[in-house]
Every structure is written in C-alpha cells, then in structure tokens.
Amino acid sequence: MTHVKGYILGHSADAARRLAIQDAHFADTSEKLLDDLSLRPGDRIVEFGCGPGSFSRRILGRLGSGGALVGVDASEELLNQAATMLSDARFQPTFADIATLGPWLDGADVVVGRAVLHHVPMAEFLVGRLRARLKPGTRVGFIEPDFRTPLAQLAFLQASGRPELAPLGVWASAINNLYLANRISPAVGATLTQSLRTAGYQNVCGDWSECRSDSLMIENMLMFYDEVRDRLVSLGVMAADQVAEQQRLLRALDPAKLPAAWGIFRVACET
Ligand SMILES: C[S@@+](CC[C@H](N)C(=O)[O-])C[C@H]1O[C@@H](n2cnc3c(N)ncnc32)[C@H](O)[C@@H]1O
8 A cells, every 4th residue: 555654534445535525525626616717628736635536527527628636645555446447638637746846847737636735834935835836817716625714503402402413513513623733724715815816916806615414424424433433532532432422423313404514615826
C-alpha cells in the first residue's frame, strides 16, 4: 500500500465507495463550481486530491478531446482506482503530495480541489504559494466540507424536543476531533474565501450550502465509523463500544426527518 503519510481516512475500495456517496452529496455544488470556472474544452486542468475520481469524472465530462486532466493524489491505491474507473486517455494520474506544487502544475489553465484542503496542515500556506506558482489568469476553485455550522441548528433541535438527533452531533464531534487530533483543521473552508482574497487572488466568489440529509448521509456516517474505528480508538476520541452504539443509534433514525448535519463551502477565483 503506497500513500504519503498523513491522509487520515481510508484508501480501500470501501473508502472509495464512501467517497462515491459523498459525490452524490456534492453533486450540485460540484457542477456549480465547474460552471463558475467556465471550463473550456481544451483546458489543462490540475485536480488536487482526486482520490478515486468521482469529481474527475464530472470534470472530464466538460472537456473536449484536446483537454487534459492531471489528477494528483498522495494515495496510489485511490489513483489506481480512479484510472481504472475513468479509463480515459485525457486523465493523467499523478502520485504526489500537492504541497510540493511540482512540475505537474506547469501550464495549468485551471486548478481545482474537492474535499482535500482540510487534509493539508495549515492549508493557507499552500494556497498562498500556489498563487505565486501559477500563470496569471489561471482559474482556481475549491469545495470544502463544513462539519461545524449546522451543529448550532442541530443543538437547538435536540434541546427543543428532538433528543433522538444526538448521534448526528456525536458523529460531527468525532470527525472534528479526529482532524484536530491529527493537527489539521476541519474548518479550513470557513475562512478560505478571505484567505484567497488576502493572498491576492482576483474575483474571489464564495458560497455555502447545506448538504443533503437522508439515508445516504446516514450511510456515509456509518461507513466513516467503519473506516476510522481503529484510529478513533487509538487516539482516544471514542471507544469501540461507543462507535458500535452510535452506529446502532444512527441506523434507528428516520432518514426522512433529519436536519442537515454538514454543509459545503465553494469558492472560485483567478490568479
Ligand atoms: C476526502 S478525499 C476527496 C477525494 C476527491 N477529491 C473527491 O471529492 O471525491 C481526499 C483526497 O485527498 C488526498 N490527499 C490528502 N492529502 C493529500 C496531499 N497532501 N497530497 C495529495 N493528495 C492528498 C487523499 O489521498 C484523498 O484521495
């Protein structure tokens, strides 16, 4: 198994399935970001942290035969899954740590990343150096999850007659604490628009939306627990029996009656 040390979630086929579920959650926002970036058929696009390729597939759908998509990821397993799933000569899988801003960035017309910056320690340093590395006029866009904002509404609902929603909050605490235990910020998206402006990017537009809350959201949460159970236990975030109990409580929820448990930040700009 080859991957750059540090990615705290899974690299397996199950992890890829969880990311495919996540793609369904991110569908609207992903398409809106690609609209914001006005992709052209011949663009050379560099995708940060492409993983198993579900966002890549959306990008390739907008490229012509002369376009290219350089998918950069620190997990060889996930890159291989992307190459197999996409089976597209325009897709160039590239095994690298995005923080190195390597030669794979040369000639980029567009740089995109979905749900990757929150895996990079102090990601603001990366986006600042990125601006200096790119040619003027390069379009840049990111989508980042928001595991915090919806919790206020969730807490209000729990405190005013819906105590059964507690496992959604426990799950949100678990994922936040997992990131914090690994010294990475689960909330980098919240300040990204301003960070990009501060770094001198132009035409910076940010947006926030709620994620869908349904049976897929619950499935995503159950899979997250399966994927990182051992890490949650070894880091002291949760005990194994607590994970099992939270999974039981999540399964017992009525998926038709759930508030959003997480949100999405989207930001587009140019150098
Ligand atoms: C949550 S997944 C998102 C995958 C994909 N962008 C999507 O939206 O389906 C994060 C991805 O970023 C990759 N990643 C994390 N840190 C990275 C780094 N420093 N360099 C390259 N890839 C990284 C992981 O291997 C993983 O594939």
